[in-house]
Amino acid sequence: MNIGLWILTTVLLTYSFIKDKAKTFSALKKAAKKLWSMSYLFFFVMAVFSFLLVIVPDYTFNSYIGAGSGIKGVIVALGFGSLSVMPGFVAFPIGAALKMQGVPLYIIAAFTLSLMTIGVVTFPIEKKFLGTRIAVVRNILAMFVCIITVVFFKVVFGE
Secondary structure, rough: OHHHHHHHHHHHHHHHHHHHHHHHHHHHHHHHHHHHHHHHHHHHHHHHHHHHHHOHHHHHHHHOOOOOOOHHHHHHHHHOOOOOOOOOHHHHHHHHHHHOOOOOOOHHHHHHHHHHHOOOOOOHHHHHHHHHHHHHHHHHHHHHHHHHHHHHHHHHHOO
């Protein structure tokens, strides 16, 4: 599958280059700038998360979101994930690091999904562009989706 995406991307990029070199270079330049601007966020979040993994003792970490934390772990993961909206390229490496720490998949699902869909800190921006009602409804629906996903992961994976 991965090789197929690389081939498809290469073919489409070559086609674009043949059609219009200037537009293709302009698009690649914009994409590179966007990637570079997002890399700061990625490295900052990963540095903070790594720092927390080193500072917080394993027994404390595991008591809040470890294998035996149960519903408390889900609530903590949903709470921390809900603080700010982050893209998947930041959330998934954090999820992988949590998995290496022994955190169950359903708690990782709660954290990463809430991290990508619910935003308490970003709510004022949403309110400005979407309106208060829509922003509130969107965040509540996102929380329900997170909870349904957590239940699904708990049932399917049984951790």
